[in-house]
Amino acid sequence: MPWILSDIVSLAQYVATFSMKEFDKKRCLHCGKLGLWRHGHYPRKADRSSVSDESLNPILIQRYYCPSCCQTSSVLPECIPPKRWYLWDAQQEALLLLLVGKSLNATAKEITPSRHTIKRWLTRLKERFLLHKDVLCNYFIELGRTVNYIDFWQAFFKTHLLSAAMRLCHVAGVLIP
Ligand SMILES: [Zn+2]
Numbered sequence: 001m002p003w004i005l006s007d008i009v010s011l012a013q014y015v016a017t018f019s020m021k022e023f024d025k026k027r028c029l030h031c032g033k034l035g036l037w038r039h040g041h042y043p044r045k046a047d048r049s050s051v052s053d054e055s056l057n058p059i060l061i062q063r064y065y066c067p068s069c070c071q072t073s074s075v076l077p078e079c080i081p082p083k084r085w086y087l088w089d090a091q092q093e094a095l096l097l098l099l100v101g102k103s104l105n106a107t108a109k110e111i112t113p114s115r116h117t118i119k120r121w122l123t124r125l126k127e128r129f130l131l132h133k134d135v136l137c138n139y140f141i142e143l144g145r146t147v148n149y150i151d152f153w154q155a156f157f158k159t160h161l162l163s164a165a166m167r168l169c170h171v172a173g174v175l176i177p
Contacts, residue, residue, distance in 0.1 A: 001029050001073060004167045010055045011047050011087070019060050023075050028066035030073070034068035039065035039072055046080050046087065048112070078163045081176065086113055088163035094118045095125060095162065099154050125149060128175060135172045137166055 003026065008014045025036045043058030062075045079087050090113060097107040098118070108115035125132075129149040136156065137144045146152040156165060166176040 002076045002082050003029065003073060004170055005075060005077045006164070006167055009079050009161060009163060010089075011077075011079060012058060012081065014059070014077040015056055016127050018038075018077065019062075023062055023064065024061070025064060028069060028071065028073070030071040031066060031069040033066060033068040036064040036073075039063040044080070048086065048090075078161075078167050081163075081166065082170070086117070088161070088166060091121050092138070092157065092162035094121060095153060096157060097120055099150055099157075125153070130173045132165065132169055135169050135174050139168060 003023070005014075005018060010017060022038065025034075027034055028036060041060040041062045044061050045057045046057040046059040059080070061080075063072050064075070065072050069071065076082060079089065081088055081091075091112070093111055094107055094113060097110060098104070101108075104115050104119055104122070107118055110116075113121075126149055129152065133146075133152055140156070140160070143152060143155055146155050169176050
């Protein structure tokens with residue numbers, strides 16, 4: 001389970017502001033104790049947009065070790081989803097096209113991820129709509145008036161990013177799409 005750093009919404013911002021800086025360590029996510037140790041970092045090929053000589057890869061992800069429970073946790077910027085290939089902004093771009101009524105085929109022609117991947121994103125977004133709405137309405141009360149997942153996400157994306165929504169769901173323990 002990672003920590004997710006809020007408001008770091010691009011890889012360039014992450015590299016410039018955080019990747020080498022000591023994390024202001026919080027309590028262990030597993031046992032709640034203080035006193036975590038820095039435990040190196042691992043590389044992630046998170047940058048899939050730039051051409052190779054402009055690429056920010058490898059993106060270094062910090063790790064911390066808890067001597068009390070012997071668990072390790074990593075620290076991700078908000079823009080990088082845990083255990084996923086594409087960044088949240090790629091997923092948001094796809095969802096925005098689908099929400100305005102584009103078909104899966106038309107969406108897949110406009111952006112990099114495959115039709116199969118885009119379909120999976122959409123299916124999960126629909127399946128988990130009530131869970132996401134439950135969490136996000138605690139922060140954005142006006143979303144309570146929306147009636148279905150299309151209304152809801154269209155309203156949300158007017159002023160917020162998918163990465164912010166998914167960070168809040170992650171903190172609340174709700175599965176993210
Ligand atoms: Zn611990």
